[in-house]
Structures are given as structure tokens and as C-alpha cells.
Amino acid sequence: MENLFPRRHRASLVLDLLLLAFCVTIIALSAGLDSRAKLFPVLVGWFTVALIVIDIVAQSDTGFGRAVFTFFSGSAEAEDREVEARKEARSIVHAIVWISIFVVAVWLFGFLPVIPVYMFISMRVFGNNSTLRSLITTAVIMLIIWAFFEYALDYTLYRGLVAELIAD
Amino acid sequence: MRKLLTAAAMPLAIALAYAPAAQAFPDKNIKFLIPYGPGGGFDVTVRKLAPLMENILAAQGKKIQVVPTNMPGGSGRKAASYLAKARPDGHTIMIFNMPGHGLGVITGKKVGYDFEKFTILGRVGHGTYVVVTAKKSGLKSIKDIMALKRPIKVPDQGPGSTARMASLIVWETLGVKAEHIGGYKSSTDYATAVLRGDGDLTLLAAGSAARYNARGDYNIVAHFSPKPRFEGAVNGKMLGHPDLEKVTLDRIVAGPPKMKPEVTKAVSDLLLKAASDKSYIDWAEKTGNPADPLDAAGAKKEIDEGFKFFAKFKDVIARSK
Amino acid sequence: MIDQQALAAALGQLVSLSALKFLLIGTIIGLVFGVIPGLGGTTAIALLTPITFAMEKYDAIILMAGIMASTPTSGAVTAILINTPGTAPNAATCLDGYPMAKQGKAGLAIGASSMASGIGGLLGIAFLIAVIPVTREIVLLFKPPEFFLLAVLGLVSVAVSTQDRLLRGLIVGGFGLLVSFIGYESVTGEVRYDFGIEYLWDGLKLVPAMIGLFAIAEMINLWAKGGSIVEDPSKQRIDFRQVLAGCWAPFKHWGTTLRGSAIGTLIGALPGVGGTVAAFLAYTVAIGVSKDPQSFGKGNIVGVIAPESANNAKEGGSLVPTLAFGIPGSAEMAVFLGVLVLHGLAPGPTIVIEHMDIIWTLILALTVAGALASIITLGSARWLAKLTLIDSRTLVPVVIAFALIGSYSLNNEILDVFVSLGFGILGFVFMRLGFPRLTLPIALVLGQIMETSYLQSLRIGDGTLKIFVTSWPSRILIFCILLSIFLPALKYLYNSLRSCPQQAKG
Structure with a gap:
């Protein structure tokens, strides 16, 4: 394993295996379905499984693997984009966590209170903006959102789980 | 971290500010669920009824909005399961496609809600x-x-x-x-x-x-x-x-299970009055789906008779694919 | 069949001051909705429906037409600036538009896309008027077998557009198809692969998924990278001359513009598949006939012109089924017909018989609004392009807020927001590991159509596959499918044959 798949292909390999697991799950779940309802899913499922297996082979550090890679991509150069420094991984995790926090906060408290708080923190704490600049930008954006959706369109933006619970 | 905590507390305070207390019907906006996307026959029926209902309430001195809310999904099942869990205070009602929404009752199939538990409020269309x-x-x-x-x-x-x-x-x-x-x-x-x-x-x-x-x-x-x-x-x-x-197709309005009789009556009266409005009847006739409104009791009777008839075809319907 | 009285009545409606006011308002609303990822014409019309209730019938129609004509124009702007298609058909514009923005040529790209949109829209309507007498025949030609083949053609053309990453493009496409099979299957009525989750009965919806795959994924990337979208801000030249040069491009590449518009109107006339397939097909054809196919995907302006002209031309095309049978040719058109019903007009085929004046009002309003949208977009292009210079710490929260509002408001469903997040992370991973994301949304659009029409075809043809080759439209489609699969190989062969004797000479 250590030698078969070069380090730069590890991440792709994991993704391939996850996709493979998804295909296999769909195929397995099809067992109990009406013959017509499973016709396409099973067909596409096996087709995709085959493609994923080819992709996995193409990433192995074997003569055959390299040949497959060249055949499909039309060039012998390996994709280098995934060879990125480890320090970048930290900023990626940071980005994903920070955006996930926003989604969860919206789910709990709704759009209107969360957006300004999130914007302000993003600009002031994580960015290099002055407090005044952050406040003004946040206020302008909130005014646009409120005026456009709530005022002009008379549309109720999601109010959040907490508000719903309190209302009950 | 302190910054984050203070930030988190702010929305909570705002949320607390709008906590209302539940009172008699109607004391807040009425959510009128449409189990399909915008643009279809059920959607426009509700959108036609909603302002008429608002007018009737306004004449009673109540400034209440009737909000048509599209909740498409699972060929009408999603909205019905939502309604089954809604509070039975008359502020959430839904338009049903009958007998399609009665599939579970007729065939015994699991559809995610029990139609017979809903509170029937009236009929607003009959074809x-x-x-x-x-x-x-x-x-x-x-x-x-x-x-x-x-x-x-x-x-x-x-x-x-x-x-x-x-x-x-x-x-x-x-x-x-x-x-x-x-x-x-x-x-x-x-x-x-x-x-x-x-x-x-x-x-x-x-x-x-x-x-x-x-x-x-x-x-x-x-x-x-x-x-x-x-x-x-x-x-x-x-x-x-x-x-x-x-064999007919009906547009029935119903509320969540276990609505109180006085609330049921209030909503049903409101609905019947709106659906009997001349502008609605004329419009329904013109677009090809006659209104033929019925009150709660009348609609319930029709539905029960329908189910009895459809039950004879239980197997055929259940088998169909 | 052109009813001059109806046309005159429509013209009369349109030149009044109040009509022009509503046209302008509609166009501006449409542009705003188009720019916000996830929000498109359908949401705009649905949200505005209660307001139109109180309006005059013609004013309402004009307002809606303004929206319909302008969303695809501004949907391209976000595709170019932040790699996020405003609507599914704009997805093809990302391929070359975003690389241009990164190189600091956003103004050029916006100029080209707006002009191509405007021309495409006009040509589409011209085509529509030309085919009014035969609309019914056109629509009746396409039965489920033809729809199936068309969906296959769409998928193939998208796969081909991924060029040297074909294998992974196909894997992502297969994954997308499997995802599209989740939930209710309308031919058999079976609910599949729902993992016991009620939310999944209706499947994973396209718009939240697209918002995730593009907007969220791009924002994760930008936040992690820091800085602004333009890689080297010193290269950025935002001046009006650049925008003007962009405007001129669709004329310079007039062949591409014409081809794109023709593909757009023809394919746009088919309900359901329309715009997305048209845009990608136009893109693939542009690569196919190009002398320098390697330059696509790296910021070739032709790669912006082709899909955008097709995308707007489809608006005219999508009126064909509406005119013929009252079948909405697009999601926007479906909601629009609903608005007409609210105003007491019965939907269905009689609309053209009884209310041709309304159709003409719509056609004229679409024409004027399309041109207006292009002009407004061009006028603000310089200003819009500055988005690419904004620091990520400011841009990311704003884009995310608007994108997730868009995701939520389509169905008033908070779980859609979580779906966007999930697809956002997935999209980011795809992007980083060299899996082309574009095939996923297209598979989501086409998966259901493909499956449904296939199963219907089998029923209609009593289970034989012969039904797929019996009509001449289906034979043409099969030919096109084979052509798109083998076009790259054929071109390669042709080029090497041609270069051989030259080498021998040299």
C-alpha cells in the first residue's frame, strides 16, 4: 500500500473510496425495489463503480496505472494540485469550520441576527478592517437584505429554531 | 472567545423579544399550506382565497395576514406530514387533493401521515x-x-x-x-x-x-x-x-389533528364565507374548476362516502405501478 | 397566423408610461435576483406573485417578462466573477469566464457575455416569431424516446467539455445521476434510497446543491487562500475600454454567436431540458469547431460567448411549447402561467387562441427587457468587476449570506441550507482533487428526465428498444450523440493527417 499509491494520490484515493461506498450502498439498497424503479440506478451504479476502479488503478504507481492515466488524460503529467503543503490544511479546516458555524447559527437563530454578527467578526477579528469600517459595511449589507426581502418583497426570512421553540 | 460569547448572546436576546403568547383564533398570521410548487391549480386556488379571507377578517376588525406557503415534495406528502405535526390552533391549514391524499386510508399503505386524523374544515373546489x-x-x-x-x-x-x-x-x-x-x-x-x-x-x-x-x-x-x-x-x-x-376530484381544506371545536368552527366559517364569495365562484368557474363550497360537516360526509366507495378498489389501487 | 390586431394592442400596452416603468422595475429585480446565487427568475416571480395580484393584468405580465429576460444576463455575472452560476444554464459560462476574471479580465468577460446575451435573446425571439405557425408540429415531434436521447446528448456534451479530465468528469456525472435518483420516482411511484429521512422523499434538490457546489465551495477556497479573487491585483485593469472590447467580441466571433443562438432556440423549445443542455452543447460545439481547443477552460472568450448566446436565446425557444399547448417550457414559465391564472386567464392551449395580445405583450416585453438588461449590466460592469478585488474577509460572509438566503427561500426549507453546506464541502474537495464539478449539477438536472422518459418509452413501445430509433428526430439525436463522442478523436485524426504532409514538406 505504502509503495503502491504515492503520497500525492492519497487524498484522491480516499475520495474515490468514499464515492465507491456510495455507489455500492445505492446498488445494495436497490435489491428490494420494483424492477423498473431500480433499472437505472443499478445500471448507473455499476458503470460508476467501474469508472472509479479505473481511476484508482490510474493512480497506482505501476506501469499499468500510469498507462491508464495517460490514456484518459491525454498527457503523462500527473496532477500536481493535490500536493499542497500541510500548513494549507489548517487554513482549509478553518474555512470549513467557520462557514459551518454560520450555517448552524442560522439554523438556531435565523438569518437576521446571525448575518451581522458573522460579518462583523469576519471583517474585524479575522480580517484587518477597522471597527468603524466593519460596522458600516455590516450595517449597509443588513439594510440591503432587510429592505429587499422583508420590506419590499414582504418575505419572512428564516427566524431560527430558538424563535420557533419560544413561540411554542 | 469572550467576543464570540457576547456575539452569540445577542441573537438570543432578539429572539426572546418576539416570543408571542398563544390566544384564541385568529391572533396571528394564518399559514395556508400548498402541497405543490407555485403556479399549479392548487397554488392559485389558495392565492385567490387568501386575500378574500383577509378581507373578511379585516371587516371583523382583525388585521391578520393569510400567507400562502408552498411546500412541495413527495407528490404532496411532505406538506401533509408537516401539517400532522403542526399546532392545532387554526393558524396552520392546508389544501388537500382528494382522493389522492387519501391513498393511505384507501390502500393501507404507509404515506407518512394519517389522513383520517386531520380536522376537515371544508371544500373549496369540486370537479x-x-x-x-x-x-x-x-x-x-x-x-x-x-x-x-x-x-x-x-x-x-x-x-x-x-x-x-x-x-x-x-x-x-x-x-x-x-x-x-x-x-x-x-x-x-x-x-x-x-x-x-x-x-x-x-x-x-x-x-x-x-x-x-x-x-x-x-x-x-x-x-x-x-x-x-x-x-x-x-x-x-x-x-x-x-x-x-x-369518481370526482375535490379540493379539501383541513387542519392538524385535534383542533378544538370552537377553533374548527371559526376557521370553517371563515373559509366557507371566502369560498362563497361571488368573485371566487366566478373565477373558479372561468378557470374550469367549479368551487362548489361545502362546510366542515358537509365536506367530511363527502369524504367518508368517497372512502367507502374507493375501498372497494383497494387492491387495484395498491397494485398499480 | 400573426394576428396584427393583437400585435397592435400589445404595442399599445407596452409604450405607455406605466408599462415602461414596470418593465424597468422588472428588469432591475431580475438582475438583482440573477446576481444572487440560487435566486433566479423562478424565485423572483414566485415571491412577487402576491404583489402582482393587485396590479393590472398587462402590468403584471410586463413586470414578469422583465424578470424572465434579465436573470440569465446577470446570472452570467456571478459565473464570471465568483465561479458561481446564477442559474443552472449559466454553469457553462464558469468554464472560461472565471479564468478570465482571475486573470483580471472580468470586464472583458462581462462585456462579451452581456452582449452575447442580448444578441442571443433577440435572435431567439426572431426565431420564435418565425416558427409561430408550426409550433404545434415542433412540440409533437418530441416524445419520451426523443427526450431520453436529448438528455443523453446533454450529458455527453458536458462530459466532452471536461476535455482531459474525462474519466473523473464521468465519475462525478455518475455520482450526480445516482444522487438524482434519490427520492420519489414518478413512473413507478416508488420512494427510493431515502435512508428513512422524510426530507429525502423529494430527492436532493438542484438549487441548494448548486449553491453549495459553486458558491460555498468557492468561498471555502477563497477564505482558505485569503486575499481577493484576482490572483495578481496589479494586473487588474478595470476600465470601460475593456468592457467595450468585450462588447465587440460577440460580433468579432459572429459565427459562435449565431451558432449559440440557433442551438439555444432549438433546444430551448423542449420543456425541461432546455437551457442547460443548450448552453453546454453550444460550448462543446464551440470547442469542436475551434482551431485551438486547448485554450478552452483557460479563459477563452469564445467559451463565454457560446453558452451565453444560447442561454438567452432559449427564452424565445421556451415560449414555443407554451404557445403550442400551454406547456411551460421552463420553470419560470410555469410560475408565470400560474400568475396568469390568478388574473383569471385559463392555462392550457386556448391561451394562444383567446389571448394572443398577451403573448405579444410578453414577446415584446421580453425583447425590450433583454436589451435593457444587457445595457444595465454593461453600464455597471466596471463597478461589478471590482468585486474581484474585495478582500476575502469582507466578500466571503456577504456571498455566503446571500447564497444561503437563496438556498432557503426557494422552498422555505432550512434543511436545504445544510444540503448547500454539504455540497459546498464536497465541491471544494472535488475542486482540490481535480474532479470536475460541472458534471454534477447537469446530472442532477438530467437524471430524472432521462430515467422518466426511458421508462415511459419502454411502456409506450411495449418494452422494445426499437422505439428509440423509429423516428427521424431520434435518429438525428443518435447521430449527434455519436458525433460528440467521436468528434475529439475525429479532429485529432484530421489534424494529424493534415500535419503529416506538411511535415514531410518541411
Whole structure:
């Protein structure tokens, strides 16, 4: 394993295996379905499984693997984009966590209170903006959102789980 | 971290500020659920009724909004399961497609909600069915259809749809072997499918049939109504099956299970008054789906009778795919 | 069949001051909705429906037409600036538009896309008027077997557009198809692969998924990278001359513009598949006939012109089924027909017989609004392009807020927001590991159509596959499918044959 798949292909390999697991799950779940309802899913499922297996082979550090890679991509150069420094991984995790926090906060408290708080923190704490600049930008954006959706369109933006619970 | 905590506390305070206390009906906006996306017949019916309901409430000095809310999904099931869990205070009501939404009651299939537990509030639309064939198909009457040596093909929206149920009952009763082709998006879609020869015939709401046939592309061979309206169209009685007149399509409004009688009455009265408004009746007539409003008790009676009739076809409906 | 009285009545409606006011308002609303990822014409019309209730019938129609004509124009702007298509058909514009923005040529790209949109829209309507007498025949030609083949053609053309990453493009496409199979299957009525979750009955919806795949994924990337979208801000030249040069491009590449518009109107006339397939097909054809196919995907302006002209031309095309049978040719059109019903007009085929004046009002309003949208977009292009210079710490929260509002408001469903997040992370991973994301949304659009029409075809044809080759439209489609699969190989062969004797000479 250590030698078969070069380090730069590890991440792709994991993704391939996850996709493979998804295909296999769909195929397995099809067992109990009406013959017509499973016709396409099973067909596409096996087709995709085959493609994923080819992709996995193409990433192995074997003569055959390299040949497959060249055949499909039309060039012998390996994709280098995934060879990125480890320090970048930290900023990626940071980005994903920070955006996930926003989604969860919206789910709990709704759009209107969360957006300004999130914007302000993003600009002031994580960015290099002055407090005044952050406040003004946040206020302008909130005014646009409120005026456009709530005022002009008379549309109720999601109010959040907490508000719903309190209302009950 | 402290910054984050302070930030988190702020929205909580705002949320607390809008906590209302539940009182009698109506004390807040009414959510009128539509189990389909915007643009369809059920959607526009609710959008037509909502302002009329608001006007009636305004005349009583109550400034309440009736908010049509589209909740499409699972061919109408999603909104129904949502309603089943909503608070029974009259502020959440929904328009139902009958008998399609009664599939669970009729076949015993699991659909995610129990229709019989809902609080029926009234009827706001009532339609009958016609059978149409393409003129170029040469099928001019039910007799022609029955004389076919092969199963007929019927394009429609799919299993569980109101038109599918109606079609199954009609052809089962008449002893015609029918093969349904599901998956069409709307009645316009399968009416066109008949025209281009995807199938032999289909069932359409009588109110809209005249419009579809404005160019004379179709033969209207049957109209299941005590008073058939189309020339050359037979009804169930003429075919020796008067029961077929019970195959109708209704727009029923219902609320969550366990609504209090006084709330039920208040909502039902409001609805009936709105649906009896001349502008609504005229509009419904013009767009081809007569209003024929009924109050809660009347609607409940109709629905129960319908279920009794449909139950006879339980197996046919459950088997259909 | 052109009813001059109706046309005159429509013209009369349109030149009044109040009509022009509503046209302008509609166009501006449409532009705003188009720019916000996830929000498109459908949401705009649905949200505005209660307001139109109180309006005059013609004013309402004009307002809606303004929206319909302008969303695809501004939907391209976000595709170019932040790699996020405003609507599914704009997805193809990302391929070359975003690389241009990164190189600091956003103004050029916006100029080209707006002009191509405007021309495409006009040509589409011209085509529509030309085919009015035969609309019914056109619509009746396409039965489920033809729809199936068309969906296959769409998928193939998208796969081909991924060029040297074909294998992974196909894997992502297969994954997308499997995802599209989740939930209710309308032919058999079976609910599949729902993992016991009620939310999944209706499947994973396209718009939240697209918002995730593009907007969220791009924002994760930008936040992690820091800085602004333009890689080297010193290269950025935002001046009006650049925008003007962009405007001129669709004329310079007039062949591409014409081809794109023709593909757009023809394919746009088919309900359901329309715009997305049209845009990608136009893109693939542009690569196919190009002398320098390697330059696509790296910021070739032709790669912006082709899909955008097709995308707007489809608006005219999508009126064909509406005119013929009252079948909505697009999601926007479906909601629009609903608005007409609210105003007491019965939907269905009679609309053209009884209300041709309304159709003409719509056609004229679409024409004027399309041109207006292009002009407004061009006028603000310089200003819009500055978005690419904004620091990520400011841009990311704003884009995310608007994107997730868009995701939520389509169905008033908070779980859609979580779906966007999930697809956002997935999209980011795809992007980083060299899996082309574009095939996923297209598979989501086409998966259901493909499956439904296939199963319907089998029923209609009593289970035989012969039904797929019996009509001449289906034979043409099969030919096109084979052509798009083998076009790259054929071109390669042709080029090497041609270069051989030259080498021999040299």
C-alpha cells in the first residue's frame, strides 16, 4: 500500500473510496425495489463503480496505472494540485469550520441576527478592517437584505429554531 | 472567545423579544399550506382565497395576514406530514387533493401521515372527470375503447395521483385492461401526450376539457357526472355503472389533528364565507374548476362516502405501478 | 397566423408610461435576483406573485417578462466573477469566464457575455416569431424516446467539455445521476434510497446543491487562500475600454454567436431540458469547431460567448411549447402561467387562441427587457468587476449570506441550507482533487428526465428498444450523440493527417 499509491494520490484515493461506498450502498439498497424503479440506478451504479476502479488503478504507481492515466488524460503529467503543503490544511479546516458555524447559527437563530454578527467578526477579528469600517459595511449589507426581502418583497426570512421553540 | 460569547448572546436576546403568547383564533398570521410548487391549480386556488379571507377578517376588525406557503415534495406528502405535526390552533391549514391524499386510508399503505386524523374544515373546489382520446386515434366512444383487442395505454402523473386512482376505478369497473404510463408533470403534459400518441386516452378534469379541446383535437367520450355536459359523452349511468359518478376530484381544506371545536368552527366559517364569495365562484368557474363550497360537516360526509366507495378498489389501487 | 390586431394592442400596452416603468422595475429585480446565487427568475416571480395580484393584468405580465429576460444576463455575472452560476444554464459560462476574471479580465468577460446575451435573446425571439405557425408540429415531434436521447446528448456534451479530465468528469456525472435518483420516482411511484429521512422523499434538490457546489465551495477556497479573487491585483485593469472590447467580441466571433443562438432556440423549445443542455452543447460545439481547443477552460472568450448566446436565446425557444399547448417550457414559465391564472386567464392551449395580445405583450416585453438588461449590466460592469478585488474577509460572509438566503427561500426549507453546506464541502474537495464539478449539477438536472422518459418509452413501445430509433428526430439525436463522442478523436485524426504532409514538406 505504502509503495503502491504515492503520497500525492492519497487524498484522491480516499475520495474515490468514499464515492465507491456510495455507489455500492445505492446498488445494495436497490435489491428490494420494483424492477423498473431500480433499472437505472443499478445500471448507473455499476458503470460508476467501474469508472472509479479505473481511476484508482490510474493512480497506482505501476506501469499499468500510469498507462491508464495517460490514456484518459491525454498527457503523462500527473496532477500536481493535490500536493499542497500541510500548513494549507489548517487554513482549509478553518474555512470549513467557520462557514459551518454560520450555517448552524442560522439554523438556531435565523438569518437576521446571525448575518451581522458573522460579518462583523469576519471583517474585524479575522480580517484587518477597522471597527468603524466593519460596522458600516455590516450595517449597509443588513439594510440591503432587510429592505429587499422583508420590506419590499414582504418575505419572512428564516427566524431560527430558538424563535420557533419560544413561540411554542 | 469572550467576543464570540457576547456575539452569540445577542441573537438570543432578539429572539426572546418576539416570543408571542398563544390566544384564541385568529391572533396571528394564518399559514395556508400548498402541497405543490407555485403556479399549479392548487397554488392559485389558495392565492385567490387568501386575500378574500383577509378581507373578511379585516371587516371583523382583525388585521391578520393569510400567507400562502408552498411546500412541495413527495407528490404532496411532505406538506401533509408537516401539517400532522403542526399546532392545532387554526393558524396552520392546508389544501388537500382528494382522493389522492387519501391513498393511505384507501390502500393501507404507509404515506407518512394519517389522513383520517386531520380536522376537515371544508371544500373549496369540486370537479368531475371526462375521458378524452385523440381525434386521429379513431376511438370515438367508450364502445370503441372496450372493443380494442389490447390493453389501453393511459398517460398520467403516476401512482398515487388523483387521476390515476380515478382511471383505475373507471377501467376496472368497465372491465377494460389498462396500462398506465406515469411520470408526466401535469395534466397539460399528459393531455398533450395523448395528442402525440404516447397513449390512447386519459382522464381530465371536466372543467378544463373544453379548453383543451378548443381546436377540436380530442374526442370527449365520457363525462362522469349526473349531468354530462359534452355532446356524445356518456356518463356512468348510461354505461350501467352509476357508481362511476362518485369518481370526482375535490379540493379539501383541513387542519392538524385535534383542533378544538370552537377553533374548527371559526376557521370553517371563515373559509366557507371566502369560498362563497361571488368573485371566487366566478373565477373558479372561468378557470374550469367549479368551487362548489361545502362546510366542515358537509365536506367530511363527502369524504367518508368517497372512502367507502374507493375501498372497494383497494387492491387495484395498491397494485398499480 | 400573426394576428396584427393583437400585435397592435400589445404595442399599445407596452409604450405607455406605466408599462415602461414596470418593465424597468422588472428588469432591475431580475438582475438583482440573477446576481444572487440560487435566486433566479423562478424565485423572483414566485415571491412577487402576491404583489402582482393587485396590479393590472398587462402590468403584471410586463413586470414578469422583465424578470424572465434579465436573470440569465446577470446570472452570467456571478459565473464570471465568483465561479458561481446564477442559474443552472449559466454553469457553462464558469468554464472560461472565471479564468478570465482571475486573470483580471472580468470586464472583458462581462462585456462579451452581456452582449452575447442580448444578441442571443433577440435572435431567439426572431426565431420564435418565425416558427409561430408550426409550433404545434415542433412540440409533437418530441416524445419520451426523443427526450431520453436529448438528455443523453446533454450529458455527453458536458462530459466532452471536461476535455482531459474525462474519466473523473464521468465519475462525478455518475455520482450526480445516482444522487438524482434519490427520492420519489414518478413512473413507478416508488420512494427510493431515502435512508428513512422524510426530507429525502423529494430527492436532493438542484438549487441548494448548486449553491453549495459553486458558491460555498468557492468561498471555502477563497477564505482558505485569503486575499481577493484576482490572483495578481496589479494586473487588474478595470476600465470601460475593456468592457467595450468585450462588447465587440460577440460580433468579432459572429459565427459562435449565431451558432449559440440557433442551438439555444432549438433546444430551448423542449420543456425541461432546455437551457442547460443548450448552453453546454453550444460550448462543446464551440470547442469542436475551434482551431485551438486547448485554450478552452483557460479563459477563452469564445467559451463565454457560446453558452451565453444560447442561454438567452432559449427564452424565445421556451415560449414555443407554451404557445403550442400551454406547456411551460421552463420553470419560470410555469410560475408565470400560474400568475396568469390568478388574473383569471385559463392555462392550457386556448391561451394562444383567446389571448394572443398577451403573448405579444410578453414577446415584446421580453425583447425590450433583454436589451435593457444587457445595457444595465454593461453600464455597471466596471463597478461589478471590482468585486474581484474585495478582500476575502469582507466578500466571503456577504456571498455566503446571500447564497444561503437563496438556498432557503426557494422552498422555505432550512434543511436545504445544510444540503448547500454539504455540497459546498464536497465541491471544494472535488475542486482540490481535480474532479470536475460541472458534471454534477447537469446530472442532477438530467437524471430524472432521462430515467422518466426511458421508462415511459419502454411502456409506450411495449418494452422494445426499437422505439428509440423509429423516428427521424431520434435518429438525428443518435447521430449527434455519436458525433460528440467521436468528434475529439475525429479532429485529432484530421489534424494529424493534415500535419503529416506538411511535415514531410518541411
